Amino acid sequence: MDVQNLIKSINTSLALELPDKLSFAALRGQLKNEISHLIQTDFQKLVGILYRIDVNERKLKYLLQENVGEDAAFIIADLIIERQVEKIKSRQQFSRRDDNISEEEKW
Numbered sequence: 001m002d003v004q005n006l007i008k009s010i011n012t013s014l015a016l017e018l019p020d021k022l023s024f025a026a027l028r029g030q031l032k033n034e035i036s037h038l039i040q041t042d043f044q045k046l047v048g049i050l051y052r053i054d055v056n057e058r059k060l061k062y063l064l065q066e067n068v069g070e071d072a073a074f075i076i077a078d079l080i081i082e083r084q085v086e087k088i089k090s091r092q093q094f095s096r097r098d099d100n101i102s103e104e105e106k107w
Contacts, residue, residue, distance in 0.1 A: 009084045035073040055079045
């Protein structure tokens with residue numbers, strides 16, 4: 001997975017301005033910090049973001065219940081990253097499929 005594409009996707013989806021050049025661990029850490037801030041200051045905004053980017057609510061509830069004592073912000077960050085990776089892969093798959101269609105068949 002290209003971390004730069006992931007950062008761009010997260011920045012767009014969450015309206016953040018994370019630096020373009022981060023390691024995966026640094027990205028995860030900064031995203032965790034942003035989520036921690038939202039948990040403390042604007043929980044409704046966080047819920048709206050999770051809904052908008054389509055994080056699986058059942059999976060989130062399950063992971064939070066199974067990992068009591070863990071930092072909830074890391075769990076949420078990991079789910080956001082997982083969802084954004086799924087979206088990137090889906091976009092890449094569909095863009096490759098379009099390459100195999102003749103110009104006459106494209107809309």
